[in-house]
Amino acid sequence: MAYGYFDDEAAEYVITDPETPRPWINYIGREDYVGMVSNTGGGYSFYQDPRHRRLLRYRYNNAPRNVGGRGLYLRDAESGEYWSPTWQPSRTDLDDYECRHGTGYTTISARQDDVESSVTYFVPPGEDLEAWRVTVSNDGDEARSLQLFSLAEFCLWDAVDDVSNYQRNYNTGEIEVEDGTIYHKTEYRERRNHFAYFACSADVAGFDTQREAFLGSYSGFDEPEVVQTGESQDSIAHGWSPIGSHQVELDLEPGESEEVIFLLGYAENPEDEKFEAPGVLNKERVTDTIETYLDSDALDEAFSEIQGYWDEKLSKFQVETPDDELDRMVNVWNQYQNTVTMNLARSASLYETGLTRGIGFRDSNQDQLAVMHAFPDRARKRLLNLAAIQHEDGGAYHQYTPLTGEGNDEIGGGFNDDPLWLIMSVAEYVKETGDASILEEEVVYENEPGTEEPLADHLQRALNYTLERLGPHDLPLIGHADWNDCLNLNCFSDDPDESFQTAEHDVEEERAESVFIAGQFVYAARELAGLAENSDAVPDEPGEYRRLADEMAERVEDAGWDGEWFRRAYDHFSDPVGSSENDEGQIFVEPQGMCTMAGVGFESGKAQRALDSVRERLATEHGVVLHQPAFTEYDERLGEITSYPPGYKENGSVFCHTNPWIMIGEAMLGNGERAYDYYKRICPAAREEISETHTCEPYVYAQTIAGPDAPTTGEAKNSWLTGTAAWNFVAVTQYILGVRPSHDGLVVDPSIPADWDGFEVTREFRGATYDITVENPDGVESGVADVTVDGEAVSGTVLPEFDDGETHEVRVVMG
Numbered sequence: 001m002a003y004g005y006f007d008d009e010a011a012e013y014v015i016t017d018p019e020t021p022r023p024w025i026n027y028i029g030r031e032d033y034v035g036m037v038s039n040t041g042g043g044y045s046f047y048q049d050p051r052h053r054r055l056l057r058y059r060y061n062n063a064p065r066n067v068g069g070r071g072l073y074l075r076d077a078e079s080g081e082y083w084s085p086t087w088q089p090s091r092t093d094l095d096d097y098e099c100r101h102g103t104g105y106t107t108i109s110a111r112q113d114d115v116e117s118s119v120t121y122f123v124p125p126g127e128d129l130e131a132w133r134v135t136v137s138n139d140g141d142e143a144r145s146l147q148l149f150s151l152a153e154f155c156l157w158d159a160v161d162d163v164s165n166y167q168r169n170y171n172t173g174e175i176e177v178e179d180g181t182i183y184h185k186t187e188y189r190e191r192r193n194h195f196a197y198f199a200c201s202a203d204v205a206g207f208d209t210q211r212e213a214f215l216g217s218y219s220g221f222d223e224p225e226v227v228q229t230g231e232s233q234d235s236i237a238h239g240w241s242p243i244g245s246h247q248v249e250l251d252l253e254p255g256e257s258e259e260v261i262f263l264l265g266y267a268e269n270p271e272d273e274k275f276e277a278p279g280v281l282n283k284e285r286v287t288d289t290i291e292t293y294l295d296s297d298a299l300d301e302a303f304s305e306i307q308g309y310w311d312e313k314l315s316k317f318q319v320e321t322p323d324d325e326l327d328r329m330v331n332v333w334n335q336y337q338n339t340v341t342m343n344l345a346r347s348a349s350l351y352e353t354g355l356t357r358g359i360g361f362r363d364s365n366q367d368q369l370a371v372m373h374a375f376p377d378r379a380r381k382r383l384l385n386l387a388a389i390q391h392e393d394g395g396a397y398h399q400y401t402p403l404t405g406e407g408n409d410e411i412g413g414g415f416n417d418d419p420l421w422l423i424m425s426v427a428e429y430v431k432e433t434g435d436a437s438i439l440e441e442e443v444v445y446e447n448e449p450g451t452e453e454p455l456a457d458h459l460q461r462a463l464n465y466t467l468e469r470l471g472p473h474d475l476p477l478i479g480h481a482d483w484n485d486c487l488n489l490n491c492f493s494d495d496p497d498e499s500f501q502t503a504e505h506d507v508e509e510e511r512a513e514s515v516f517i518a519g520q521f522v523y524a525a526r527e528l529a530g531l532a533e534n535s536d537a538v539p540d541e542p543g544e545y546r547r548l549a550d551e552m553a554e555r556v557e558d559a560g561w562d563g564e565w566f567r568r569a570y571d572h573f574s575d576p577v578g579s580s581e582n583d584e585g586q587i588f589v590e591p592q593g594m595c596t597m598a599g600v601g602f603e604s605g606k607a608q609r610a611l612d613s614v615r616e617r618l619a620t621e622h623g624v625v626l627h628q629p630a631f632t633e634y635d636e637r638l639g640e641i642t643s644y645p646p647g648y649k650e651n652g653s654v655f656c657h658t659n660p661w662i663m664i665g666e667a668m669l670g671n672g673e674r675a676y677d678y679y680k681r682i683c684p685a686a687r688e689e690i691s692e693t694h695t696c697e698p699y700v701y702a703q704t705i706a707g708p709d710a711p712t713t714g715e716a717k718n719s720w721l722t723g724t725a726a727w728n729f730v731a732v733t734q735y736i737l738g739v740r741p742s743h744d745g746l747v748v749d750p751s752i753p754a755d756w757d758g759f760e761v762t763r764e765f766r767g768a769t770y771d772i773t774v775e776n777p778d779g780v781e782s783g784v785a786d787v788t789v790d791g792e793a794v795s796g797t798v799l800p801e802f803d804d805g806e807t808h809e810v811r812v813v814m815g
Contacts, residue, residue: 002688006699007100008324011310011332013699015039015099018087021695023066025350025720026101027340028130029123033266034343035130036350037106037121039099041086042066043350044155047128047194047266049403050347050354054155055196055266057162060353064091067221071151072134074117075230077249078145082227085110085117085134089151089221101699103310103336105303114140124293124302125309129265131299136260138252145251149227150262152198152244153211154184160355173242176281180204181290182244185281194268197286198244201261201294205249206232211241261294313339313374319737321759325685330732333684337700337725338370342378344721347402351703351718356410358399361386362483363723365421370726372432373741373764380438383426387443387458392451394419394458394465406447412501416469416479417517419462420524426459427527431741434766434801436535456537459528466521467548471513472574473559476521478514480505481639483590484626486650488639489571500640513570515560515578518552519595525549526598534743553600561606565613566591568627571637578627585638587617588627593661596668611665615674622705622714623654623682624662630709647710649717654705656682656724660731667735667751672781675736676753679728690714701725739763739772746799748812750774751782758814767803772810785815 003024004015015024023038034050036043043066044058056069067089075082083092086099086108096111105122116137123130138144156162156169176183180203184196208214208226213235216225226232232247250258267286276282292298319330345363348354364386372379389397389407396418397407430436439459442452469477480501481487489512490505529545532538560566568578568588575581578588592610601607618624630652631642644651659682666675680686682705688698693714696702701724702716734740738750739761746765754776761772787794788811794800799810 001692002698003691004099006328006685006688008328008332010100010102011314012100012102013333013697015101016097018094018097018099021692023350024101024697026106027720028104028106028121030104030339030343031126033123033128033130034348035121035123036348037070038066038350039101039106039108040066040088041070041072041084041108041119041121042068042088044069045130045264046348046354049401051159051356052157052403053194053266054157054159054162054354055264057153057155060350064088066350068153070132071153071221072119072132073149073151073224073227074112074115074136075147075149075227076113076144077147077230080228080230081113083110083112085119091222103314103332104306111139114138115144115146120303122303122306124299125305127265127289127293127302128267129263129289129293131293131302132262132264133299134260134262135257136250136252137257138254141254143251143253145249147205147230148248148250148260149224149232150198150200150244150246151214151221151224152264154186154196154242154244156186156242157192159353171239173237173239175209175237175242177207177209177236178283180207180246182207182209182246183281183283184242184244186242188274188281189279193271193274194266195281197263197265197267197290198246199263199265199290199294200246200248201259202246202248204246206234206247208232208235208245209242210235210237211243214243214245259296261296261299263290263293265289310336315762316374316764317733318762319733319759321737322756325683326679326732329683329685330729333699334701334725334729334732335370335374337720338367338729339375341367341721341723341725342371342375342382346721349719349721352721358401358408358410360399361389361396361418362398362415362421365425366723367726368425369428370729372429376429376433376435379429380433380435383422383429383438384441384443384455386422387455388445388447390419390422390445390458390461392445392461393468394461394463396422397446409502412480412499414480414507415482415485416466416477416514417482417520419465420517420520422462423459423524423528426455427531428741430531430534431743432765436531436537439531439535439537454537456531456535457539459531460539463521463525463528463545463548466517469510471511471570473513473570474555475513475515475559475570476517477510478512478517478569479510482514482517484516484641484650486640486644487569487577488641489569489577489637491639492636493639494636500643510572511570511574512572515556515567515569515591516594518556518560519566519591519598519600522549522553522556522600523594523598525552530743553598556595556600557604557606560591560595565610566595566601566606573637577638584629584631585627586629587613589614589618589624589655589658589662590626593658593665596665597661599668602669607665608669611662611669611671611674614662619678620654620708621681622707623656624659624678625652625707626650626655626658627652630707645710647707647713649704652709653707654682656701656703656705657722657727660724660727663731664735667731667738667782670751670782672736672751673753675731675751679732679736682724682728701728737761741765742798744798745801746770747797748772748774748787748799748810749782749784749797750812750814752776754779754781766801767805768801769807770799770810771807772812774812774814776814778815780814783814784812786813787811
C-alpha cells in the first residue's frame with residue numbers, strides 16, 4: 001500500500017497517513033544550519049557538526065519513534081481538548097492530515113473540530129535558523145478560544161555527552177528569557193561562545209524552559225501537564241533538561257486566521273563580547289535577525305528564494321521519457337537527495353547518529369559524481385578538502401570532522417580503496433567543467449602547512465599507494481577493508497567487545513588481496529591517463545598510465561577470474577573469496593560491477609559472462625544482492641560480513657549502492673533492457689505501492705534492502721545518506737539515457753529498452769544548454785546512427801562544446 005503520492009507539478013511528496021512504517025523525513029537548510037523534519041514534525045537540527053553543535057535532542061531508540069526535539073500543540077481553551085497539528089507528539093486522531101515534503105521545506109496541515117492548521121518548516125537562505133510558520137484558522141460557525149504551545153527540546157550541544165554525562169548535565173543547563181525569546185546558553189559561561197534561541201512572533205501569554213515543569217514528573221510528550229491545564233509555568237531552567245516553550249492565545253472569529261512564527265536559531269559571539277552584563281548573554285548580534293524573520297513579508301521573500309533556487313538547480317538536468325517514475329526521480333528527487341549527500345556524506349540522518357562519523361573520504365568522493373553539473377564550485381572545494389586529508393604516502397584518513405576539516409581515525413583507517421576514489425572524482429570534475437586548473441592547485445597533506453603539492457601529485461601518490469601494496473598474486477592488498485567495510489580479511493577478531501572497524505592487525509604481515517581494488521585501479525589509472533592528455537600538471541605520460549591499467553587488467557583476468565565471474569578477493573592464506581571453491585559467498589557483486597565499469601574483460605567476453613552470472617545468481621525482484629549464498633556462521637577469517645544474519649546488510653542483502661555498477665556495466669555492453677530492469681527494481685518511486693514492505697521513504701534511495709535469505713525480504717533500511725543516490729543518478733543519466741561528460745565534449749550514447757520510441761533531455765554543459773531529442777525508430781537497445789546539432793551533422797556521439805550561453809538543438813537517431 002501507499003501512504004501518499006507524488007505531486008509532480010509541485011515537486012512534492014504528499015503523505016496522507018501520519019503512521020508511516022518509519023518516520024519519513026526531509027532535510028531543511030543547505031549550508032551551515034541543517035535540520036531534519038519528519039512527516040510528524042520530529043527530527044533534530046544542528047550547526048555544521050551533528051555531534052558538537054546539536055541544537056535539538058533526538059532519541060534513536062525511542063518508543064514511540066520520533067518524539068521530543070520539536071513539538072506543537074493546539075488546545076481548545078473551553079473544552080480542554082488538545083491535539084498536535086503535526087499528529088505527534090500527542091498522536092490524537094485528526095479529522096484530516098497531510099504532510100508535503102518539498103525541496104528544502106516541509107508543510108504539515110491538519111484539521112480537527114473545524115480548526116484548520118498548517119506549519120511550514122524551512123531555513124531562510126544564508127541564515128543559521130529554522131522558521132516554523134504556523135497558521136491557525138477557525139472554519140466553524142462559532143468563535144473559538146484556542147491556545148498554541150510550542151516545544152523545542154534542547155540538546156546540550158555535544159550529542160554524545162548529552163546522552164551519557166548526566167552527573168554533569170543535570171547541573172549545567174542555563175536559560176535566559178527576554179521579550180518572549182528563550183535563549184539557551186548552557187556552558188556558555190565557560191568555553192563556549194555559541195548559544196541558541198527560540199523566538200515567537202506573537203504576544204506570549206506564558207513560557208517554560210524546564211522540561212519537568214512543562215511535561216510534569218511522570219507525563220510524556222503526548223500529555224504534557226502544561227497543555228492539559230492550559231497554563232504555562234514561566235519556569236526558568238537551572239540544570240536538569242532545558243527546553244523552550246511558548247504559550248500563545250488565539251481568539252478567532254468564524255472564518256478568521258492567525259499566523260504565528262517561531263524561530264529556532266544558532267549564533268556566536270566574539271570571545272571578548274560574550275556578555276552585555278555579568279552573566280547576561282550579549283544578544284546584540286541576533287536581535288535584528290529575529291526581528292527580520294518574525295515578519296511575514298521577510299519569510300515570504302525567503303521562501304520564494306528557496307523555491308527559485310531549487311527551480312534553477314534542477315533545471316540544469318531535466319528529462320522526459322516513457323517512464324513517469326524515472327522522470328520524477330531524475331528531475332527532482334534523485335538530484336535533491338544528491339545535494340543532501342553532497343553536504344553531509346553519511347554523517348547525520350535518522351540512521352546515522354552524527355555521533356561518531358564525520359565526512360567520509362570514500363563516501364564524499366563518490367557523492368560528488370552526481371552534483372558537478374549543478375554545483376561545480378562546491379564540488380571543487382570539497383575535492384580539494386578531501387585531498388588535504390591524504391597522507392604523504394598516498395593513503396588517506398577514512399573521514400574528517402565537519403567542524404574542523406581535519407582527518408580523524410575514530411572509525412578506523414587503512415581502507416585501501418580510499419585513495420583511488422579521489423582520482424575518479426577529480427577526473428569526473430574535469431570532464432564536467434573542462435577546468436583542468438584544479439590539477440595545479442597546491443594542496444597540503446594531513447592538513448599540515450608546508451606540505452603543499454599540486455593536486456595532480458596527490459593523484460599520482462594515490463595510484464602509487466596501490467602499486468606499492470601488492471600481494472602474492474600481484475593484486476592490491478585489501479588493508480583493513482575495501483569498499484565493503486565488513487570484509488575484514490586481516491582482522492581475525494574473537495573479542496565481542498572489539499570494533500571490527502578499528503581492530504588492530506599486523507600491517508607488515510598483510511597478505512589478503514582485493515580483486516575489487518584491482519578493478520578500481522584499472523578504472524582510476526585510465527582516468528588518470530585522460531587527465532594527463534588534458535594537463536601537463538599530471539606527472540607521467542598517458543601511455544604510462546594505460547600500461548599500468550592494462551597490466552592490472554591482465555592480472556584480474558588471470559588470478560581474479562573464477563571461470564564464470566570475477567573473484568572477490570584472496571584471504572590471508574591466499575585462499576580465494578567469492579569463488580565456486582567456497583561453500584558460502586561464492587559470487588560477490590562488487591568485482592563484477594567495478595571490473596566491468598573499468599572495461600576489464602570486454603575483448604575476452606569475461607565481462608559479459610560475469611554479468612550473466614550476476615543475473616543468474618544474484619538478481620532478485622528487489623534488486624541485486626551482495627553475494628550468494630549468504631553466510632550462516634561467523635568466520636573470523638572474513639570478519640564482520642559474517643556477523644550479520646543472512647540477508648541483512650553486508651551479508652547477502654540488496655546493498656543498493658552496488659546495483660548501479662551492474663546497470664552501468666550492462667549499458668556499456670549495450671544491454672539496455674537489462675540496465676533499465678535493474679534500475680526499476682530498486683527505484684524508490686517504483687516501490688511506492690509496496691511501502692508496507694519497503695518501509696523507507698518512496699522518494700529517496702535506501703542503503704540496503706533485505707535479501708531473499710532474510711525473514712523480512714524487501715524491507716529497506718538506512719535511507720537518504722547513501723552512495724546509492726549518486727551512483728543511480730550516474731547510471732540512469734549517463735549510461736541508460738547515455739548523456740555524459742567527456743574531456744572532448746558531451747556524449748550522447750543511450751542504452752535503453754527496445755520498446756522506448758525515444759526520450760528528451762535538457763542538459764546544461766560548460767556554459768551552454770543542450771535540448772536533446774533521442775529517437776529510436778528501429779526499436780534497438782543501443783547504438784547511434786545519426787547526430788545533428790542545430791541542423792548540422794556531427795560525426796560520432798560527442799557533441800561539441802559551445803560555452804556561449806545559448807540553447808542548442810540536438811537530434812539523435814538510434815540504430
